[in-house]
Amino acid sequence: MQVGRGTRKQRADDAGRRWTVLLNLILAVGFIMFLWIVVSTSCENMTLNNEPVYPLTDGWSVTYEGKTEDATLPTHQESRAGEKVVFTKTLRKEDGKGNSIMFHSYHQYVKIYLDGEEIFSYGEGQVKPFKMSVGSPWIHVRLPADWEGKTLQVETVSVYDEYSGMQEEIYFGTKNALVSVIYRNAMKTMMWNLPIIIMGICVIVGSFMFREKRTVRRLRYLGLTALVISGWICLESKVTQAFTGNVLVSMNLIFILFGLIPVLFSRFLLTYESFENSRYMKFAFYYSSANYVMIQILQICSVRDYMETVPAVHVAIIITILGIVFVFAGKRIKRERIKDTALVTGCLVFAVFALLDILRFYIYTPLADPILFTRMGLICFLGVLGFSALKEAAAEKEGQIEKETWKRLAVTDTLTNLPNRMSFEEHMRIFREEKQDKTPMIMVADLNNLKKINDMFGHTKGDQAIIRTAELLKKAFHSGADCFRIGGDEFCVIAEGIIPEEFRLRSEAFTRLVEEENKKTEYDFSVAYGFVEAGTEGIDEAFRRADRKMYECKLKMKETMKEG
Template sequence: MERKALGEGAGTGGMSSGGRKGRLVHLLVVLLLLLVALVSRLVPTEDLRLVRNQAFGLNEGWSLGYGNTVLTDRTLPADLALEPGVVYKAWRVLEEDFPEQMQLRIRSSMQSIQVLVDGEEIFSDEKPVGGLLTSPDASVWHLVSLPPDVQGKTLALVMESPVRAFSGVVNPVFYGRGDALVYDLLEGQRLGLLVSLVIFFLGLLLVLVSFFLRNMGDNRLLHLGLFAMAVSVWLLSEAKLLQLFTGNRFLLGGTSYMLVAVLPMPLLLYLREVVFNRYRRLMEGMAAVFFLDFLVNLGLQLSGKTGFFESLQLTNGMILASLVVVVFLLLVEHLRFGNPQAKRLLWHMGIFVALIVFEILQFFSRNFEATSLYSRLGIMVFLGLLAGDSVRYFNGLLLREREARFFEKLAFKDILTEGMNRAAFERDVEALAGGETPRRFRLVLLDMNHLKHINDRYGHGEGDRAITRCFRCMEETFGKEGACYRLGGDEFACILGSTDQTVYAHQLARFLEKVEREQRELPYRLEVAVGSDVYLEGEDFGKFFHRIDHMMYADKRRLKEQE
């Protein structure tokens, strides 16, 4: 029966102070990080890295050939722009002082590759064939160990690609110890790896938080979290680092392309929750189309009809069309309906759309080195802006919930005694005596004597203090076993969970003793009349209340007769 205090006030002054303190903490954290970075640069230190070997480029002085054509003194990377399926070759003579026990780091871009030293094969890799399902062409790293005594010998790479965009491409070649080659790869992509991991765990956090907020009926955090996690894996793949986590050809060759079709789905569902309530069915339909596109692309790849790379062009076209639709609807929401969220998203989308359109143009112009750069930048900025909006949205929800709790507290709170009022009493009586399963409880009604005399003789301020003293005595006596209420004026009530008469008699004696002790310090008589009985299941509460009221007034008459 005991009710806990609800959340305290929702004053804007306190929140403003909290906001200033939060900004101060953020500033101190940034300053601390800058201080640590500065000190790490100034303090003397030695090189304590676990990997101290270096990776070196082997990209000068290559010859390229295909058919009867030979190109000499070329620098890698190079692109011969050949037809799919044409075998081509790149070769160079290794220096006389070329170090021993070296490895090569070579990237094959959807190509089969063979590595030879003086015509002798030391490594080869090509897509496995056979079976019911077709593996995708994959762009992968190879670490190739060179045999001893390679000085002065000819290193040759023989390649072939079924994909027009990569037929004739020769990527840069690096040599060094194996650990140095891997470390150099991570060093070059450490920012991309860090961003991918941060976005992944941010998305995971959003998904977990969404499960705790699922009763609110708003799934924006779930969709945004799934979008962030998909983006992080896509960024990891585009940074050419997915091979650090898996060696599966299907995942290496298909993850980026499959995610291009998957990414729009949670984003469209997020927009449905945030701004497109009028177009919910349209957003769901567009998401379903992308899901169908994903299934079709997967089926075409596995059946060997069309590879992921070729079907990606249709997906990119769908993304471009979807962006046009989304931007148009945002403009309609903003200009016709005055939707402030649409205006804010238009600014966000402006940055995102510009970078994505530029990326698609780079893709169709065959500038594949630049493609992932613009989309990564656009998605990271866009995701950051959406995350900021979501934080502000749920912060507003929590604020409104806090205000709702505050006003609920006011609705059921007696301002004078700071206890519960008549509305709270009626609410709790309805919960106990109403409904299909009424419960047994004890009701105590109390009424102060001589309040009019106190007000007339000592003023209403003293009368209010007398009321507060009586209520405090009630709380200290009955509050631990139930709930106390001020019904109005000098009338009070208590609802007790225990119906035992002996327990109640002991509580009543303690209450009257406390009232007596209070009166000793006062110039007037403090006296309370009491009536009580146990409510039985199914009893008419109106008649029950009326009976106790008569008992209380009988006690009041008894006290007056004693005077």
């Protein structure tokens, strides 16, 4: 028989492997077909917007500081904040087809003229609660139908020196075609950030499944850090105007989220054993927190606006990164084992990419994407750390489940699934020490003739009789009462929330259930019981009185059987 069962199991395993091979083959065929179709097919442009966009790059002149020069967009002229910079171009038929122009402005007041007539202005009508930039919006302007041959002038006045004289490409086309540029940028950004946002939400929601405080804090700080950084990237990537026209709110939210990054990141690191005792990392957290509060105060008091405090946030980020390096360098020098290797990998990768962007911020022109490397580092960091944190959390959950299982088994009778003697003694202790003023109902029940059932019908029938007694007790007393198996054939019911009359009715229902069960069994099935209401004498004396009543009941039942 063992050989037969082994053969069937082996056949099942072989069949499972064959199905797996077949499924993999089908998936491979589908993937190859997809690649073949992508490479070998062509089609007309059938996107929802297939109108072209024309970049106006050549033929510009730029006037600033009393001089005029030829320029090709994008460009960045060396001028100062508050100085007027004017870009001029005569629109020609060959420049393209359309009725609108669009470009992105960086912290600049903007006016647009056509043949000297102002057709658009931005920034002068804003109402701001305190000192701040005018924002960095997409500028979209509709031109009159007779635009051909007219002179287009774009006048900018920057709020900051580093953005003065900067002009990105100006796009020409229909409104739908130009707006689609923003939406395409939005889609690219969301493709980067959607997995991060989903992971952040899942990690925070998943944290509620755990009890260990360190794991809960770690998951929540990781999820919150992911959401803050991904939100910052979305806002920084020039896509929010596709959803809201309030560029000032979007711009200031960028800085609010950006300042939170070193605070949350350092606090997240402090949930790990490798960092929790590091004075330097604690300093990094407190410094980042104080720095964030100070930045808000400077902004509210109009002493420094958010853009002017970016270097302070960079300093906080660098201090946190140095803390990572110092902690792990110290462990390497002392030859201590590094427990959080995934943390090391993720942090160092993210640190390198973040430092590259900070370096680019101060060295290269602001036209460069300021968060190019940060996006890459964020994916690596959250991928590694998210997997590590979830893996650790899963291990903890497994251990927690195992611990709870063993704990439950320790207080549960394996035959009847009722609480066992240990659980009963704990309930007695609670009434003895913590609920001395309570007067619960207590009943002691005993299965009659268990030895006789075992001897005449076998222990299996005896076990069935015990199980059935437990089931009938639970059925009769259900809510408001705790049923225990306190011995081989002995049970106890403790009911704190049931009045004596209700308890008596339930005991009578239990008697009827036992009598009905007796009609179904080939042996005599009966249960003796006695119950009392605990008084001032205490729970132990109440138990003894109920036990005596149970024995009195048992004796009466035996006498009745003899008479019968």
